[in-house]
Amino acid sequence: MAITNQERVAKGLELLKAGLAPFVEREIHAAVKAGAVNMETVRRFSEDPNLAKKPVAQWDVAGLLKLMWETWNEVFRKTLGYSDRSLVSEIRGHRNSWAHQNAFSSDDTDRALDSIQRLLTAVSATQADEVARMKMELRRLIFEEQSRSERRKSAGTAIESQVTGALKPWREVVNPHRDVASGRYQQAEFAADLWQVHLGEGSDEYRNPVEFFRRTYLTQSLKHLLVGAMRRIAGTGGDPVVQLQTNFGGGKTHSMLALYHLFSGTAAGEMLGIDALMADSGVATLPGKITRVVLVGNKISPGNPSVKSDGTVVKTLWGELAWQLGGRAALDRIRQDDERATSPGDTLRTLMNEYGPCLILIDEWVAYARQLHDEGDLPGGSFETHFSFAQALTESAKLAKSCLLVISLPSSDTPTSPHAQSDDEEVGGIRGRAALARLKNVIGRVESSWAPASTEEGFEIVRRRLFEPLIDREQFTGRDNVARAFADFYRTxxxxxxxxxxxxxxxxxxxxxxPIHPEVFDRLYTDWSTLVKFQRTRGVLRLMAAVIHSLWEKGDRNPLIMPANIPIDDPRVRDELTRYLSDQWKPIIEKDIDGPNALPLRIDGDVPNLGKFAATRRVARTLYLGSAPTSSAANRGIEDRRIKLGCVMPGEQPAVFGDALRRLSSAATYLYQDGPRYWYSTQPTVTKIAEDRAEQYKRNPDPVIAEIENRLRADLRATGEFRRIHTAPPSGADVPDDMEARLVVLAIDYPYSKDPNNKAQAAAAAILQSRGNAPRLFQNTLVFLAVDQARLQDFDEAIRRYLAWTSILDEKEGLNLDPHQVRQAETQQKSAAGAVEARLPEAYQWLLVPVQTSPQTPLQWQAFRLNGQDRLAVRVGKKLRSEDLLAPSFAGTRLRMELDKIPLWRGDHVPIRQLADDFARYVYLPRLSGPEVLADAARDGVALLSWENDTFAYADAYDDATGRYRGLRSAQRLDLIHHTGEGFLVKPGAARRQLEADRAASAAAAAAGAGVASETTTAPPGGLSEAATGVLTAGNGVPAPSTKPKRYFGTVTLDATRVGRDAGKIADEVIAHLSGLMGAEVKVTLEIEATVPDGVPDNVVRIVTENGRTLKFISQGFERS
Incomplete structure (x- = not known):
């Protein structure tokens, strides 16, 4: 019957209690005896008052774990390492979740069982094997479910590269072993377990000597070890004691298994490669029976005697050694030493000779020794006694005939090494380091030439274990073609x-x-092997087996398996890549590296040129493999050239992947960059802070709106054709109602779209129709600029990003940014500012203009999309002019057309002030930049000589009583016309009639006339005695002849303090009238006379003289009298 994950965790905790209780009780009693802790303190740590009265061994698992945690420094730190303390803390969390009936996912359950197994193994509890079986059964179920899910996923295809067609896919050249291709390797986990093999258990690849050597690559070091072992067992030479010492996962256990199978009695010819080694060793045949002893420190407990099948009780490690050498008879030879836990001394040599030739393999010795106490209160003996045994053992092995002793020890680091930490996986805590140092001191006199496999040998180890061998010419040719193509590509x-x-x-x-790219091995053996828990050979095998199985299932057709092809999105591969790292990496992978919604997939989807190669996703995978294990190292990350090495294949352009890297680094939350080096980290970059702040601005949009309005105002300083521009007015009341053309820029709350009821058009109509509570009079003066609804989101996002980066730089001290992060923030702020500048005109691109074709048609709205590189207002002005919707200038002839078209005449004339009002009010009239445009058009029309046909005349005023126009003029330049003045534009017909009548009246007066004035008299300012009649009379009242006057002269005194003002008036009111006459020559002379009673200072004389000369005075001078 299937069991639930809750039940699995419960069973695991039950096994943990059974295995942990004896160890905890033993350590507590030793600490109490040594005075490190007292029992009253111990009892206070029990959460259950009833347990406090019971022996520690009867406490439940929660009490045991709490006791270990609370008394760690006083008791357990000496035996276990800090990694084990982390396990205690983690298991307490799992136990609490189980007690509160929280749900356990399969991943949670696997993690809980794995942690329980590790802690039980650390205390040499036999229950660890049962928990391991539970864990493997769970993983089998998980794998089967994942396999079914993978088959259902339509998107589960491998990344295909754009390589040349001449290169064969690796799957057509070499085949994985069947267990790898099918995924059955999950059950074995590539775990070389010496104790399990010794018990006759485990998979064939480790238990069967023939199969073991078929899949084992014999490195130079392993060959040397086996040859020396043959000579030692045969009695022809070789080292009697060999120490195997490497970092965690360096191949020690595999080497011991090779020795174990070498002397298994299997014929040498059946074991691949052994015949050649025997020839090298000079040993013709091996002895028929070789006794093999296997002692594994974490499988034998110093506190729990071992009971054999016949009832014999074995208490010590040397007792176990004797039992395996010769059974009960051999044990009886050292029975007293086993009972009293004293070193057997030279008796060991006697046993070795009597039961030899023999092979003694001791693995995980430190794990056993670190559990011993200084006092002899354990069945396994005391700490000191054990090292006496170690010395006796090594000396006996050297003196015995045909005995080989092989001991594996963890590698020890210097204090400055990055591995010199008390939580070393194999060494353990303080006591473990002390045990390692003592064992090294005892065994150190033995010269050992054994060393782990090199990286290059690792290639072949992994290849042989995962793939069938290449056997025919076609396979070798396919491999060589791929290698040559890649090498040529790299050189090119x-x-x-x-x-x-x-x-x-x-x-x-x-x-x-x-078929694996060397860069994969380089990263695994160079970077990943630095992780405390990563085993060089087993870790690489587990990962690459998962990778190959996934790619094989998905039909990968790339020529090589590269870092970029590692399917991190596959749960099995992802689990292998994260099992050695913290749990923080899983959400990072989902977000920034490889997941259904990961950033690289989105970038590839948005940029077709990258998506064609899956370039960003391949870059992200390569980056993760090369940087995740070294994210906290001093020289972290990998260079951009090495990233391309892990991505690019022949036939592809490296520049494409450089572009993908650039885009990814600018957008990823956990990707750092320093010069050419890039790395992923569990700490979010300032990019993450910026993203969070940009997201906050969605909920608090006021700063965004303010920044947009500031940007608009800055852009709209270039006003173009407009006198005034109104930026984001809250309502129509904020837009004045006057005659000048104005641009109204609507706020982002009113975007434009093709929908007839869009917000922009509704807001523009409201402003056009009213100013506050009053109707708007001058509606033909307003045009509107609105943001595009489709571009608004991008614009808003750009603004939020800019504000986020700006706030980060403003708070760089408070955020404790390092120089690299400050540089990154400055670069990103500059980039964000550029994006805002680019998106502002893209967003505000809709010009809304009210139009009306005639007074009878309804008002309508026209929308124009703006283009160009100019500022917004300039673009609007250019567009309006090109569409003839804004007139910055107006010809007199055009004005006449508009006057006649509507018509705008009020009888035979129209006041200019009324006309300016009309053009500002009525949308069906041309839109003028301002009323001065109308005044300019009036001046232009009056000055035309063809005014009777094309334009109009001008009058200063109209007398309703007489029906006459005063100051009626035409065909002359009149600068006095102004849109706010009292002047009139007069129809040509009406003007002609009055002019003809005036001419006739003048002729009649002349006919009745009487003489011309004989002398000049003082006249009114007009210069004539009767300006209204236009007839000059002499002083005696006799009419002057009809000849027109041809010369004018006048003299006037100006206010010396306001010369400019008075001269201006004279120019407008007198000189302008005269200069406007056909053929007139007007001469104006300015005469200056100054009297200074006290005399003029020298500096003033000099200044005035020089200025007069510069201003080209005809004559000037100073007089002294």
């Missing part, structure tokens, strides 16, 4: 890739690693 584009790719031996590396 040598500036895009790391320098080592140009070397001739890189092609050899490509062949050796085929």
């Amino acid at each position: 584009h040598h500036q895009e890739f790391p320098p080592e790719c140009r070397d001739s031996d890189y092609e050899g590396r490509l062949k050796a690693a085929y």
Whole structure:
């Protein structure tokens, strides 16, 4: 019957209690005895008062875990490492979740069981094996469910690159082993477990000598170890004691298994490669029976004696050694030493000789020794006694005949090494380091030439374990063609890739690693192997098996398996890549690296040129593989050239992947950059802070609106054809009602769209129709600019990003930004500011203009899309002029057409002030920039000589009583016309009639006339005695002849303090009338006379003289009298 995850966790906790209780009780009693802690303190840590009265061994798992946590420094720090303390804390969390009936996902359950197994293993509890079986069964179920899900996913296809068609896909050249292709490797986990093999358990690849050597690549170091072992067992040489010492996962256990199977009794000819080694060793045959002893420190407990099948009780490690050498008979030889936990001394040599030839393998010795106490209160003996045994064992092995002792120890680091930390996975805590140091001191006199496999040998180890061997010529040709194509590609584009790719031996590396790219191995063996929990060989095998299985299922057809092809989106691969890292990496992968909604997929979707190659996704995968394990290192990250090495294949352009990297680095939350180096980190970049702040502005849009309005005002300083521009007015009351053309820029709350009822048009209509509570009079003066609804979101986002980066720089001290982050923020702010500048005209691109074709038709709205590189108001002005919807100038002839068309005449004339009012009011009339345009048009029309046919005349005033126009003029330039004046435009017909009548009256007066004035008299300012009749009379009243006057002269005294004002009036009121006459020559002379009673200072004399000369005075001078 299927069990639930809750039940699995409950069973795991039950096994944990059973395995942990003896260890905890033993350590607590030792600490109490040593005075490190007292029992009253211990009892206070029990959450259940009833448990406090019971022995510690009877406490429940919650009490045990709490006790370990609270007394760690006083008790358990000496035996266990800090990684084990982390396990205690984590399991407490799992236990609390289970107690509160919280749901457990399969991943949560797997994590809980794995942590329980690790803690039980750390205390050498046998229950660890049962928990391991539960965990593997759960993983099998998870794998089967994932397999079904993967088959259902239509999108579960591998990334295809644009490589040349001549290169065969790797799947057509080499085949994975069946267990790898099918995914059955999950059950074995590539776990070389010496104890399990010794018990006859485990998978065939480790248990069966023939299968083991078929899948094992014999490195130079392993060959040397096996040859020396053959000679030692055969009695012809070889080292008697060999120490295998590497970092965690360096291949020690695999080497021990090789020795174990070598002396299993299997014929040498059946084990691949052993015949050649025997020839090298000079050993013709091995002894028929070789006793093999296997001692694994974390499988044997110093506190729990082992009971054998016949009832024999074994308490110590040397007792177990004797039992495996010769059974009960051999144990009886050292029975007293086993009972009293004292070192057996030279008796060990006697046993080795008597039961030899023998192979003794000791693995995880530190894990056993660190559990011992200084006092002899454990069945396994005391800490000191154990090292006496170690010395006796090594000395006995050297003196015995045909005995080989092989011991594995964790690698020890210098204090300055990055691995020198008390939570080393294999060493453990303080006591573990002390045990390691003592064992090294005892065994250190033995010279050992064994070393782990090199990276290059690792290629072959992994290749042989994961793939079937290449056997025919076609397979070798396919491999060689791929290697040559890649090598040639790297040499051709040598500036895009790391320098080592140009070397001739890189092609050899490509062949050796085929079908896996060497960069994959380099990253795994160089970067990932620095992780405390990553085992070099097993970790690489587990990961690459998951990768190959996933790619095989998805039908990957790339020529090589590159970092960019590692399917991080596959749950099995992702689990392998994150099991050695913190849980923080999982959401980072989903967001920034490889997931259904990850950023790289969105970028590839938005940019077709990148999406065609899946370039951004490939860059992200390569970056993760190369940077995740070193994100906290001093020299973190990988260079852009190495990123391209992990991505680009022959037939593709490296520049495409450079563009993908640039886009990804500018948008990713967890991707850092420093010069050419890039890396992912669990800490969000300032980009994440900026994203969060930009998101906050959605909920608080006031700063965004204010920034938009500021940007608009700055842009609209260039007003173009408009006298005034109104930016985002709250209502029509804020837009004045006058005669000047104005541009109204609507707020972003009123976007424009093709919908007839769009907000922009409704807002514009409201402003056009009224100013506050009053109707708007001058409606033909307003045009509107609105934001595009489709572009508004992009514009708003750009503004929010700019504000976010600006706020980060403003608060850089408070945020404690380092120089790199400050540089990044400055770069991003500059980029965001550029985006705002570019998107402002893209957003505000709709010009809304009210139009009306005639007084009888309804008002309508026309929308125009603006283009060009000018400022907004300039664009609007250009568009209005091109559509003839704004007139910055107006010809007199055009004005006459409009007067006749509507018509705008009021009888035979129209006041200019009324006409300006009309043009500002009525939308069906041309839209003028301002009323002065109308005045200019009037001046232009009056000055035309063809005024009778094309334009009009001008009059200063109209006398309703007489029906006459005063100051009627035509065909002359009149600067006095102004839109606010009292002047009139007169129809040509009416003007002609009055002029003809005046001419006739003058002729009649002349006929009756009487003489011309004989002398000049003082006249009124007009210069004639009767301006109204236009007839000059002499002083005696006799009419002057009809000859017109041809000369005018006048003299006037000006106010010396306001010369400019008076001269201006004289110019407008006198000189302008005279200069406007045909053929007139007007001469104006300014005469200055100044009297200074006290005399003129020298400096004033000099200044006035120089200025007069500059102003070209005809004559000037100073007089002294």
